[in-house]
Amino acid sequence: MQASEVPRAVAAAMWTASSLDLTVDDAIVLHDSNKLTVHLLPCDVVARVAPVAQQVSQFEVELAQRLAASGCPVAALEPRVDPRVYERDGFAVTLWTYYEPATPREVSSADYASTLERLHAGMRKLDVPTPHFTDRVEQAQQLVASHDRTPALAHADRELLGGTLRSLRRVIGEQGGVEQLLHGEPHPGNVLSTENGLVFIDLETCCRGPVEFDLAHAPEEVSEHYPGVDQDLLRECRILVLAMIATWRWDRGDQLPNGRQLGAEWLSQIRAALGRKGLDAP
Numbered sequence: 001m002q003a004s005e006v007p008r009a010v011a012a013a014m015w016t017a018s019s020l021d022l023t024v025d026d027a028i029v030l031h032d033s034n035k036l037t038v039h040l041l042p043c044d045v046v047a048r049v050a051p052v053a054q055q056v057s058q059f060e061v062e063l064a065q066r067l068a069a070s071g072c073p074v075a076a077l078e079p080r081v082d083p084r085v086y087e088r089d090g091f092a093v094t095l096w097t098y099y100e101p102a103t104p105r106e107v108s109s110a111d112y113a114s115t116l117e118r119l120h121a122g123m124r125k126l127d128v129p130t131p132h133f134t135d136r137v138e139q140a141q142q143l144v145a146s147h148d149r150t151p152a153l154a155h156a157d158r159e160l161l162g163g164t165l166r167s168l169r170r171v172i173g174e175q176g177g178v179e180q181l182l183h184g185e186p187h188p189g190n191v192l193s194t195e196n197g198l199v200f201i202d203l204e205t206c207c208r209g210p211v212e213f214d215l216a217h218a219p220e221e222v223s224e225h226y227p228g229v230d231q232d233l234l235r236e237c238r239i240l241v242l243a244m245i246a247t248w249r250w251d252r253g254d255q256l257p258n259g260r261q262l263g264a265e266w267l268s269q270i271r272a273a274l275g276r277k278g279l280d281a282p
Helices: 003-019 057-069 109-123 133-145 155-174 211-215 231-249 259-276
Strands: 024-032 036-042 045-051 086-088 091-097 180-182 191-194 197-200 207-209
Touching (some): 003 024, 003 086, 003 091, 057 091, 057 109, 109 180, 109 197, 109 211, 133 155, 133 207, 155 231, 155 259, 231 259
Antiparallel strands (some): 086 091
């Protein structure tokens, strides 16, 4: 979120909770990306805030309710208020349960894999309209193709990212693997370690595709504990995901600290991965 919008977003979260008879005297920003995540005190509620024009909060709320009802390991909405999207001052606000971090916070690869497998099992039971993972790849391709949106991306790097996204999108799509509803970005930043086990957050990225696409966002050790993985497909997905997240770092509006440095490191990793596959960088 743009720095200039953060104070207004925090105020919108505090006002929303207070208007619902929750006691709010303070707010602590937990995470700032496309959405602002705020811990409201002393009511102990997590507010997720995004500009109304950019949010898909209603989808996330409805999906979280259905997954939680099926016993899936996802973060729960705040039970003291109606489970819906609230609007205030141009922002969409959703209210969620706050989970006290478990001690120790380190997550074992086996637990991570088991929890993701449980999430996937629950998602297979749902029939909800969601984008395909290739739609997200296309968004990255459009960003690479736009010099206005990625002005600092060097020509050779632009060719590398564009070619990698294009070729792997085709290759993975042609493999014809089993597809299902996915989290979309189940990386460690979207996993909470709670006293009652692991839960996944941030469901707005859900899409359809092979489970290997989800596993490509997790540490490599996690896939070793996940049954039935197509290792060749997973390797393709890992390079694809690396190209996607590297692309986001070159967006001129990217707010991630050290984003350009990470983007450069990931470009090097893509070249190395393609080299190990015996492929020339595009």
